[in-house]
Amino acid sequence: MTRLISYLLLVLCLIPGIRVHADTMDGYKIGGHGMANIVYPDWFKQSFLDLGDDLEEAREAGKRGIIVFFSAKICSHCNAFLSTTLSDPTIMKRVQNQYDVIALDIFNDTEITDINDNIMSIRDYAETSKARLTPTLIFYGIENKKLVKIVGFYPPEKFTHVLDYIDGGEYKNIKLSEYIRRDTSEKTEKVVNYTHDYFTAPPHNLKRSKTNPGKPLIVVFDEPGCSACVRFHERVLSDEVVKKGIKPYDSIILDRTDNKSKLTLPDGRSLTPKEWANELQLSYDISVVFFDSQGKEVHRLDSEAGRDRMKLSMLYVLDKGYERHEQYLRWIREQRQLDKLSKN
Numbered sequence: 001m002t003r004l005i006s007y008l009l010l011v012l013c014l015i016p017g018i019r020v021h022a023d024t025m026d027g028y029k030i031g032g033h034g035m036a037n038i039v040y041p042d043w044f045k046q047s048f049l050d051l052g053d054d055l056e057e058a059r060e061a062g063k064r065g066i067i068v069f070f071s072a073k074i075c076s077h078c079n080a081f082l083s084t085t086l087s088d089p090t091i092m093k094r095v096q097n098q099y100d101v102i103a104l105d106i107f108n109d110t111e112i113t114d115i116n117d118n119i120m121s122i123r124d125y126a127e128t129s130k131a132r133l134t135p136t137l138i139f140y141g142i143e144n145k146k147l148v149k150i151v152g153f154y155p156p157e158k159f160t161h162v163l164d165y166i167d168g169g170e171y172k173n174i175k176l177s178e179y180i181r182r183d184t185s186e187k188t189e190k191v192v193n194y195t196h197d198y199f200t201a202p203p204h205n206l207k208r209s210k211t212n213p214g215k216p217l218i219v220v221f222d223e224p225g226c227s228a229c230v231r232f233h234e235r236v237l238s239d240e241v242v243k244k245g246i247k248p249y250d251s252i253i254l255d256r257t258d259n260k261s262k263l264t265l266p267d268g269r270s271l272t273p274k275e276w277a278n279e280l281q282l283s284y285d286i287s288v289v290f291f292d293s294q295g296k297e298v299h300r301l302d303s304e305a306g307r308d309r310m311k312l313s314m315l316y317v318l319d320k321g322y323e324r325h326e327q328y329l330r331w332i333r334e335q336r337q338l339d340k341l342s343k344n
Helices: 002-011 051-060 076-085 089-098 122-128 156-167 176-181 227-237 240-245 273-279 307-318 328-343
Strands: 065-071 099-105 111-113 119-121 136-141 146-151 217-222 250-255 287-291 297-301
Touching (some): 051 065, 089 156, 119 122, 156 176
Parallel strands (some): 065 099, 217 250
Antiparallel strands (some): 065 136, 111 119, 136 146, 217 287, 287 297
């Protein structure tokens, strides 16, 4: 297994000095992993790292609250969020008027005081906030309550839905996943009939347990006609390295709108794909959920994701990196450090 992972890491160009190819997604500026060196906008707040004080200042300024932007310098999806979504003039103005945005690097050991006056390192705060993937954005309202949390890159149109969800007070009534599902405007007229032979055909029995483990499992939740789904099929699921990397897994693809077909879940229950997607609270049109050999969810991609993030996520789960590092980017840094040691 170690040899397989080392080989795949080489194929994925994690070795320093080998350049990762850019993975642009219809104009979204997402490059290869490790190629980013993000710079935060000058309109982000220069916080003294006391989030209670930051909320009080936002309240006094008549704002809705604060946004904690968890990121890392090497995170290309963070860079895309900054250079695409938060650089959109309409969104930028809206966010500036309503929130103070505070950027925190998940590798930073500087002390921070959270909204409940707990003091810890930024690194530990990221872990307690379950910022397992970057970027992670957490919206806190002036009532000292978390309003919503999103994980991964959201393009402008999707992020606008998130802002609308909060502005309209819908966060008090329904889950973000339900709210976003209402919108049908981001469909494509493109006829798509992709067949990926590595996905297992239905009926699906995914049952796993400690006494009867199987292969690790990848479940892709798709939605007919969605633009993000087309991009994911064309640029990610059709990629040759993704095809090779998925072989050690059991893998299936489900229509998240299907409320008729039944499948057996990893825990043995029977649900429709729609019921399961709703239970998992998947927000995005295209989502990938990873389960270990015993059927426990260990990782997910529930946002716009490029080829490299998918490839490395497969390695992260295959290596059981989640047992050592809940945060995916810490595992990536570990791989880079191990490679440097092997060359010395």
